[in-house]
Amino acid sequence: MSYASTNDMQKRFGQQDLVLLTEREDSDPEQINMPILEQALTDASAEINGYLAGRYSLPLTIVPTVLTRLCCDIARYFLGTDNAPEHITERYQNAIKFLVAVGKGTLSLGVDELGANAQTDDTAVMQSAGSVFARGKSKGFI
Template identity: 30%
Template sequence: MVYATLADLIERAGEDEIRQVADRDDDGAPDSDVIAAAFETAGNTIDGYLGVRFQLPLTVVPANVRGWAVAIARYHLHRDGAPDYVVRDYKDALTALQQAARGLQALPGLDGIAPAQSSTGTIRVDGPAPVFSAEKLEGWL
């Protein structure tokens, strides 16, 4: 799923940077298919993390998810090596996604998937019969 737009990307990185990294045909404008591929990669990454805790597709796109999508897409647009600040934003986004997936970071407007619960509330263990039992150890104790 796509969680951000070209306008979001330009707002964060600036039009000049986006033109430099996404204008692959040298016509002076960012290529829409390059931008779409970067956003698809970002969306797949986000879904991979959040899918363990939230129902996909997300019904609401919180601002932090949009920011993570921009950071991930921006990183992937820099195919010849991203500057340190872009790499830092990318790593921060992945760290935040990991925290959100573990429930350590809230995503406003989204309800998590309820964890599966045991129907009986009892613990059951299945396995082979014990090698040493009270009967087999009789006389040794």
């Protein structure tokens, strides 16, 4: 199971960029080479799973949006590692740092260890330090 789809990649990086990144000698230079793109997404998802496996039951039943973004960033890096621009390399390194932190438990994906949404108490709680202005405290101003 991949955390992102080819459609997610197209939305994030655009058709033209993906055509250039997936172009091979035997492929149509005007079309995205879908098998190459799908393999990059599969590889990126496998790398993500390596970091999540110690804390979460895989596959996750609900894919957090952050994993879709990270999967796209990692797959984009895998597609152009030979000549990846600095900002792409930086996004990959940031994705790995995030995944390491999730693996250590210092960051959370917002799902429980079974991969479902974490249960929250969706009630608002308001607290106040008390009234600042009151008739007894105003000394003749009110």
